[in-house]
Amino acid sequence: MTGPEPTDQEPAGARGGGRDRRPTMADIARHVGVSRPLVSIVLRGAEGASDATRQRVLRAAAELGYRPDSLAQGLRSNRTRHLGVLFALRRPFEVELVEQMFPVVERLGYHLLLGATTAFRGQEAVTDELLRYRCEGLVVVGPELDGHRLEPVAEEVPVVEIGRRVTRGPVDVVRNDDAFGTRQAVDHLVSLGHRAIAFVDGGDNPGAEDRRAGYAAAMAAHGLAAEARVVPGGYTEDEGAKAAGLLLSDRLPTAVIASNDLSAIGLLDSVLRAGVRVPHELSVVGYDDSRFARLPGIDLTSVRQDVPRMAELAVQAVVERLDLPPREPRDVALPPQLVVRGTTAPPP
Amino acid sequence: MTGPEPTDQEPAGARGGGRDRRPTMADIARHVGVSRPLVSIVLRGAEGASDATRQRVLRAAAELGYRPDSLAQGLRSNRTRHLGVLFALRRPFEVELVEQMFPVVERLGYHLLLGATTAFRGQEAVTDELLRYRCEGLVVVGPELDGHRLEPVAEEVPVVEIGRRVTRGPVDVVRNDDAFGTRQAVDHLVSLGHRAIAFVDGGDNPGAEDRRAGYAAAMAAHGLAAEARVVPGGYTEDEGAKAAGLLLSDRLPTAVIASNDLSAIGLLDSVLRAGVRVPHELSVVGYDDSRFARLPGIDLTSVRQDVPRMAELAVQAVVERLDLPPREPRDVALPPQLVVRGTTAPPP
DNA sequence: CTACCGAACTAGCACGTGCTATTAGCACGA
DNA sequence: TCGTGCTAATAGCACGTGCTAGTTCGGTAG
Numbered sequence: 001m002t003g004p005e006p007t008d009q010e011p012a013g014a015r016g017g018g019r020d021r022r023p024t025m026a027d028i029a030r031h032v033g034v035s036r037p038l039v040s041i042v043l044r045g046a047e048g049a050s051d052a053t054r055q056r057v058l059r060a061a062a063e064l065g066y067r068p069d070s071l072a073q074g075l076r077s078n079r080t081r082h083l084g085v086l087f088a089l090r091r092p093f094e095v096e097l098v099e100q101m102f103p104v105v106e107r108l109g110y111h112l113l114l115g116a117t118t119a120f121r122g123q124e125a126v127t128d129e130l131l132r133y134r135c136e137g138l139v140v141v142g143p144e145l146d147g148h149r150l151e152p153v154a155e156e157v158p159v160v161e162i163g164r165r166v167t168r169g170p171v172d173v174v175r176n177d178d179a180f181g182t183r184q185a186v187d188h189l190v191s192l193g194h195r196a197i198a199f200v201d202g203g204d205n206p207g208a209e210d211r212r213a214g215y216a217a218a219m220a221a222h223g224l225a226a227e228a229r230v231v232p233g234g235y236t237e238d239e240g241a242k243a244a245g246l247l248l249s250d251r252l253p254t255a256v257i258a259s260n261d262l263s264a265i266g267l268l269d270s271v272l273r274a275g276v277r278v279p280h281e282l283s284v285v286g287y288d289d290s291r292f293a294r295l296p297g298i299d300l301t302s303v304r305q306d307v308p309r310m311a312e313l314a315v316q317a318v319v320e321r322l323d324l325p326p327r328e329p330r331d332v333a334l335p336p337q338l339v340v341r342g343t344t345a346p347p348p
Numbered sequence: 349m350t351g352p353e354p355t356d357q358e359p360a361g362a363r364g365g366g367r368d369r370r371p372t373m374a375d376i377a378r379h380v381g382v383s384r385p386l387v388s389i390v391l392r393g394a395e396g397a398s399d400a401t402r403q404r405v406l407r408a409a410a411e412l413g414y415r416p417d418s419l420a421q422g423l424r425s426n427r428t429r430h431l432g433v434l435f436a437l438r439r440p441f442e443v444e445l446v447e448q449m450f451p452v453v454e455r456l457g458y459h460l461l462l463g464a465t466t467a468f469r470g471q472e473a474v475t476d477e478l479l480r481y482r483c484e485g486l487v488v489v490g491p492e493l494d495g496h497r498l499e500p501v502a503e504e505v506p507v508v509e510i511g512r513r514v515t516r517g518p519v520d521v522v523r524n525d526d527a528f529g530t531r532q533a534v535d536h537l538v539s540l541g542h543r544a545i546a547f548v549d550g551g552d553n554p555g556a557e558d559r560r561a562g563y564a565a566a567m568a569a570h571g572l573a574a575e576a577r578v579v580p581g582g583y584t585e586d587e588g589a590k591a592a593g594l595l596l597s598d599r600l601p602t603a604v605i606a607s608n609d610l611s612a613i614g615l616l617d618s619v620l621r622a623g624v625r626v627p628h629e630l631s632v633v634g635y636d637d638s639r640f641a642r643l644p645g646i647d648l649t650s651v652r653q654d655v656p657r658m659a660e661l662a663v664q665a666v667v668e669r670l671d672l673p674p675r676e677p678r679d680v681a682l683p684p685q686l687v688v689r690g691t692t693a694p695p696p
Numbered sequence: 697c698t699a700c701c702g703a704a705c706t707a708g709c710a711c712g713t714g715c716t717a718t719t720a721g722c723a724c725g726a
Numbered sequence: 727t728c729g730t731g732c733t734a735a736t737a738g739c740a741c742g743t744g745c746t747a748g749t750t751c752g753g754t755a756g
Contacts, residue, residue, distance in 0.1 A: 022504065024741095024742055024743085025742070025743070026742080034705075034706090035705065035706045035707080036706090036742095036743090037705080037706065037707080037708090037743095037744085037745080038704085038705060038706075040743065040744065040745085041704095041705090041745095044743095044744080044745095046744095046745090047703095048703080048704065048705075049704070049705080050703080050704065050705090053704080053705085065500070065504075067476070067479055067480055068480055068742095068743085069423075069480065069482065069741095069742055069743070070477075070480040070481050070482070071419045071420075071422045071423045071428070071481065071482055071741090071742080071743095072419075072423055072711090072741075072742035072743045072744090073742080073743060073744080074419045074711095074743095075417075075419045075420055075423055075710095075711050075712065075713090075741090075742080075743075076710075076711050076742075076743045076744050076745085077711085077743080077744060077745095078711070080419070089443055089446065089447050090443070090444075090447065092440075095437055095438070095443070096438075098437065098464075099437050099438065099464075099466045099467070102466050102468045102469060103468050106468070111477070114462040114464060116446075116447075116462060118447045118450050119447070120450045120451050120454070121450060128415070129418075129459070131415055132415055132416055132417065132418040133418050133419065134370075134417065134418070134419055152413070156370065156413075237639075237640070237643045237646075238643065241643060266643055269617075269643065269646050272620055273647075291585075292585065295585045295586065295589060295614055295617065298585075298617050299621075372711095372712055372713085373712070373713070374712080382735075382736090383735065383736050383737085384712095384713090384736090385713095385714085385715085385735080385736065385737080385738090386734085386735060386736075388713065388714065388715085389715095389734095389735090392713095392714075392715095394714095394715090395733095396733080396734065396735075397734070397735080398733080398734065398735090401734080401735085416712095416713085417711095417712055417713070419711090419712080419713095420711075420712035420713045420714090420741090421712080421713060421714075422713095422741095423711090423712080423713075423740095423741050423742065423743090424712075424713045424714050424715085424740075424741050425713080425714060425715090425741085426741070
């Protein structure tokens with residue numbers, strides 16, 4: 001038993017803290033006095049180990065502070081069971097959607113790898129990073145129109161787009177029926193007696209095009225095509241505030257539908273500051289029914305998207321493509337639901 | 349009799365798309381007709397390959413759509429160069445901080461691994477997941493007071509806390525001087541002529557305690573201890589709105605300082621809705637100077653934390669502990685800066 | 697006593713990459 | 727002819743884990 005023992009010590013001072021190497025299965029094996037594969041068997045809960053050994057191994061693992069190495073596991077098994085999600089960190093709606101994905105992913109036995117796009121990193125760079133991590137599928141929240149092409153990515157891993165279809169090919173899409181949403185908003189306002197209903201546009205953001213089209217169609221359906229008025233805007237509070245400026249400087253409508261909640265909130269605060277009473281002089285409708293809309297102080301009438309359901313469908317679609325045989329691309333448009341709150345009332 | 353086919357391939361149909369195995373360095377090597385290590389040399393940009401070969405390898409890599417495998421790289425090199433960041437997905441301030449960390453981390457040659465805490469996953473579970481990924485350091489934004497102990501984690505990897513110190517031991521802390529921030533707010537309001545200045549508390553959220561203490565001390569310093577009034581609240585819009593209800597139902601002060609912007613915005617909207625004119629009848633001050641505060645429609649006077657600087661210092665602290673010899677724990681408190689906007693004015 | 701069997705355990709390869717050590721090939725000087 | 731020195735390229739181990747194919751060992755049937 002002459003232990004030649006090749007000392008595999010690292011240069012001790014390299015890592016600042018002088019921290020010990022993290023314990024591995026081999027360490028546990030040495031500690032208990034069994035072979036390394038047996039430790040693997042125990043930790044995986046596989047068959048082939050006696051109860052006594054099982055106890056000793058588990059105890060040693062706890063003592064040493066063992067933590068499974070996801071890198072090695074993923075490398076060896078070729079299944080990382082990780083799904084990447086691409087989203088914009090500064091869009092509350094997308095963040096909310098991501099939040100709802102966690103329980104679904106976990107239930108299906110996967111993990112979520114967050115790929116946040118910021119001002120510094122576009123969708124392309126983030127996608128690349130996610131794929132380097134061997135994530136097995138990709139959920140793209142609010143896919144961008146310009147630039148980044150997802151077609152080649154969709155050939156490597158299953159891709160699901162949330163919000164709108166941007167990519168051709170075997171890409172599933174989960175969205176809400178945006179046109180139906182704005183139609184409900186128009187219907188609601190018309191039923192209150194409004195005729196001069198303006199619309200704050202959403203630019204080229206996800207869903208914006210359909211929302212604008214739904215507004216135009218609904219106005220026409222009510223014989224109010226002549227009253228229709230689209231003000232340029234976007235999905236941010238700033239853009240909503242700017243749109244408010246445009247409306248205030250011109251003739252004020254009796255109601256406004258904004259392309260999303262942030263925009264509606266920016267608009268709302270601007271007109272309130274200008275002394276316009278809401279909803280008595282102006283009704284305001286948002287879109288998304290975000291947590292801001294639900295605030296007691298804001299209490300915004302808004303079109304609700306079924307966020308948990310969208311998150312669930314998107315994750316399910318990716319996992320199906322991973323575990324089941326190929327199928328036709330699917331495009332699900334969930335019906336949104338207008339939530340009436342305090343910012344809408346009959347016109348003066 | 350026939351050997352059991354050492355086909356290490358997976359069942360072809362298991363993966364839904366029937367997608368090919370992703371290309372590796374060995375594939376490139378075969379394609380070009382060189383050895384695998386030579387491909388490694390070229391892709392790493394190391395010395396030891398002729399320019400001609402270099403070109404051929406790079407071309408083949410592009411053709412095959414090669415993408416480095418982060419798992420294998422991290423496993424082999426024992427340096428993932430990944431920093432984990434723990435933050436709450438539903439706190440805009442923390443999200444903003446994370447966003448600012450990206451360029452810093454990238455500049456130092458590291459990558460950011462997002463560990464988002466949600467309603468479904470607490471700090472403990474997320475920390476564990478990050479460590480399984482072999483992240484080399486941890487930035488904890490807004491560490492929780494209760495439950496989760498970071499001491500044992502700090503013995504494995506460098507830990508930095510942003511917002512407040514929660515953990516003893518070799519943990520660096522980056523925060524802003526919260527007491528100084530609220531003091532500036534009080535000074536500003538007093539200089540405008542206010543005496544009845546209320547404070548909406550932040551509960552046990554990061555920094556809240558110091559902000560409250562700073563308020564109390566500043567009021568006392570101005571001889572206004574008798575006027576001091578702390579209303580229970582929190583860091584969310586809801587809690588701000590509730591605080592507004594408490595203020596409205598009682599005697600209204602001439603000014604309110606909220607513990608953070610979200611709370612201030614909830615409060616702001618509530619009092620505006622109640623017909624209180626801001627700032628003419630009531631001055632409002634927030635904390636954080638978030639993007640909501642800067643909105644034209646909100647235009648909230650607020651105490652600004654230097655978010656990019658905090659992000660930079662935190663990341664630098666972690667990296668220093670990784671690359672440099674151990675040093676004493678550091679606790680940096682940056683001076684915040686009151687930004688005066690439209691929600692503060694002399695009392696009526 | 698031998699043969700056999702199942703439980704408990706071990707040997708060893710594979711995953712994709714980084715890196716050190718080694719070798720082939722060539723030019724040059726003595 | 728033989729080294730010497732250099733470049734270009736290859737051999738091979740290691741990282742930590744999963745998993746297949748053995749191997750030991752005690753017990754039991756023949």
